[in-house]
Structure formats: C-alpha cells, structure tokens
Amino acid sequence: MNQLNGAMALLLLMSVSSTAWAVDCRVNGGEWARVTHLTVPVTVRLDADRVRILMEGARLECRFTAGAGPVWGADYWETGNASGTPWTSGPKFVSERSGLRINGSFLNTPVPAGIRVATMPNNGIGYPIDITPYILVRNSPSNPIDVRAGDTLGLLRLTSSNNYDATRPQLTVTYTAANNFTISPSTCTINNNNPIEINFGDVHQRAIGTDPLTSTIRRDRRLTYTCPDPGITTPITITYKGIASSFSPHLLTMTNPNVGTALVRGGVAVQVGSSFLSRITNSVGGDDVTFTLVRRAGTFPTPGATSGSGVLVMGVP
Known part of the structure; x- marks a missing residue:
C-alpha cells in the first residue's frame, strides 16, 4: 500500500504597523x-x-x-x-x-x-x-x-x-x-460702510401705496462704491439682503406686518435676496436708487411707529 506522506508547514503570518506617536x-x-x-x-x-x-x-x-x-x-x-x-x-x-x-x-x-x-x-x-x-x-x-x-x-x-x-x-x-x-472678504465699500438711514417721516396710513413703483411715500438715495486700490474695473452685483415681507417678495419686512419697504433701481423693484448688476470703473462707481413704503393691498396699517432693517452687499457676478 502506497502511503502518502504529507508535511504541513507552519505559515507564520506577521504584520508590521507603524506606531502613531501621540x-x-x-x-x-x-x-x-x-x-x-x-x-x-x-x-x-x-x-x-x-x-x-x-x-x-x-x-x-x-x-x-x-x-x-x-x-x-x-x-x-x-x-x-x-x-x-x-x-x-x-x-x-x-x-x-x-x-x-x-x-x-x-x-x-x-x-x-x-x-x-x-x-x-x-x-x-x-x-x-x-x-x-x-x-x-x-x-x-x-x-x-x-x-x-x-x-x-x-x-x-x-x-x-x-x-x-x-x-x-x-x-x-x-x-x-x-x-x-x-x-464680504473685500475692503471695497458701499457708502464708505456708513449706515443708510431711510426715514419716511410721519405718513398717513391711507397715503401708503400698494405698488412699489407707484407708491408716493419714497426716498431717493445715492449709492457710492469705492475700492482702496486704484485701477479696479469690474462688473459688480448689489444684493438686497433681509427678510422678505409675508405679502410680497419685493418688500423688506417691517415691524408692522402690513407694511414693507421696496428698493427700486432703474424702474424695477429688487426682490429681497436678489441683486442688480452694476459696475466699478477705476475703483469707483455708483447708483441712484429709491426706497418706497408699501402697504398690503386691502388693508390700512395700524397707526404707530414701524421700522425694519436690511443690508446691501457688494459681490461679483
């Protein structure tokens, strides 16, 4: 009888790992x-x-x-x-x-x-x-x-x-x-970083219009753009940031829920959160804009003081 002699080799598996010194x-x-x-x-x-x-x-x-x-x-x-x-x-x-x-x-x-x-x-x-x-x-x-x-x-x-x-x-x-x-990680500024105060004064509630473009309660402002380094020429965007009113995306919310403020530029109301295109030439630029007070259609706002706040932010297209 033929006998098959087999040999088993012991395979030693070793692993090497580097130490992560703490x-x-x-x-x-x-x-x-x-x-x-x-x-x-x-x-x-x-x-x-x-x-x-x-x-x-x-x-x-x-x-x-x-x-x-x-x-x-x-x-x-x-x-x-x-x-x-x-x-x-x-x-x-x-x-x-x-x-x-x-x-x-x-x-x-x-x-x-x-x-x-x-x-x-x-x-x-x-x-x-x-x-x-x-x-x-x-x-x-x-x-x-x-x-x-x-x-x-x-x-x-x-x-x-x-x-x-x-x-x-x-x-x-x-x-x-x-x-x-x-x-904005930029030293370029809007109105030298000074607050833009819009005071509509004492307004009769019936005088407030319901359309941003036709409301007679309005204030015109000049926006000026400057960069500290000379020679900068580039298109820019100006974004109207804040919380939109509950009754119109084109109006910034105010403390009176039936009143909002619109930003109008070039005959167009800028939607809150959106922007308009402008330009800086040789490190300066500017735009004429209008802020209008608008009421919710079908309502007469409760008399009393109202206020709100938003931010204009310069960016690039």
Whole structure:
C-alpha cells in the first residue's frame, strides 16, 4: 500500500504597523489627552483693522508627555507634518488667501514647514500653542462668505521632535466654526460702510401705496462704491439682503406686518435676496436708487411707529 506522506508547514503570518506617536494636549483648560488629532471650535470675526478674518478663541496647550523621556528631555514643536503643509483652508475659504499668526507674527501662506512654535521641557507644565489662522481680506470686489456654525474652516498640522531620540509625534488640528458669520472678504465699500438711514417721516396710513413703483411715500438715495486700490474695473452685483415681507417678495419686512419697504433701481423693484448688476470703473462707481413704503393691498396699517432693517452687499457676478 502506497502511503502518502504529507508535511504541513507552519505559515507564520506577521504584520508590521507603524506606531502613531501621540502627544499630550488639551483645549480651553479641559482634560489632558494623548492625541494625534483634535477638533477645536473657534470664533470667526473680522479684525479691527479689516485686513484679516481671524479664527480665534481656542486655547490649545500641550506638554511633554509624562514618562516618555529623560528628566532633561525637551520637545520641540514645529509647523507642518507628514500629512501636509502647516495650514490648509476649508471649503468656505479655499479660494481666499490665508495665513497663520504664530506667536504674534503674521505669516501668509504658503507658511514654511519647520517653524519653531514652542519648546516644552520635561516638567509636566502645559505650554500654549500660540497659533491663530486667518483669511486675508481682498482689495477688490468678491462674493460674501457665509460661514455657519459647525463648518470646517481648515486644518493645522504640527510635528513634535525632541533632544533624546528620533520619534516625531504629529498633531493635526481641525478648526470648526463656533458661530454664524457672513462677510464680504473685500475692503471695497458701499457708502464708505456708513449706515443708510431711510426715514419716511410721519405718513398717513391711507397715503401708503400698494405698488412699489407707484407708491408716493419714497426716498431717493445715492449709492457710492469705492475700492482702496486704484485701477479696479469690474462688473459688480448689489444684493438686497433681509427678510422678505409675508405679502410680497419685493418688500423688506417691517415691524408692522402690513407694511414693507421696496428698493427700486432703474424702474424695477429688487426682490429681497436678489441683486442688480452694476459696475466699478477705476475703483469707483455708483447708483441712484429709491426706497418706497408699501402697504398690503386691502388693508390700512395700524397707526404707530414701524421700522425694519436690511443690508446691501457688494459681490461679483
């Protein structure tokens, strides 16, 4: 009888994985945690000098990781890591120029990798990572940016090295918006950014018309457009922003529900939320517009004071 002798070989499967070295960090005085990634909510606001849109309010601290090295050891934090550049803007800001304020110095993108941010001795003390991302405001017309709370604003990347071994822990910080914020990222202005007050005065309720184009309660205004840099010539849009009245999309809502305010330009009532086309030539431009008070058809508004507010926003087609 033939016997089949078989041999079984033991196949040893081995896997090799790289270690993701973590760092000790916390945000806004919270609990310390060993992390490779953090998400921090920040406030988006226009700086007082109107040069930058800042993303600030998150107090990020890190420290030498306990038990990770000799008592004389120190960590050195620098910009950038293996995942990418020091800063990448989020979807709302991807077409805008950006930068990082690092320890008080403003550095526009591309921010170099390898900039020393902080040194952390082995003493258990937390040290601030003093970095604030920003967006540069343009000197030419551009469309408004509408940031909603929770939006991803961008990614900050950092690397930690030290004076005792070759490990290179990395940290990526995702910045998210803690607030709603709408702004035109441009220094071009309408009427030098001064409020446009429309005071219709004392009006008899029966005198208010029901059509924006024929109502006799009206106020004419001149809109002037300017950009700080010379030589800018471009078409622009002016958008009539606010809350439309319940009885007409062409009227801005007022505190009296039976009254609204229309913006008329070139014989056409501009619908609330829509825009009209204009132009800037050699950094200046302008339009003559009319604001009219309009009542709901078939009603006579209750006597008394009424008010409302809207915003005119410059953009590009």
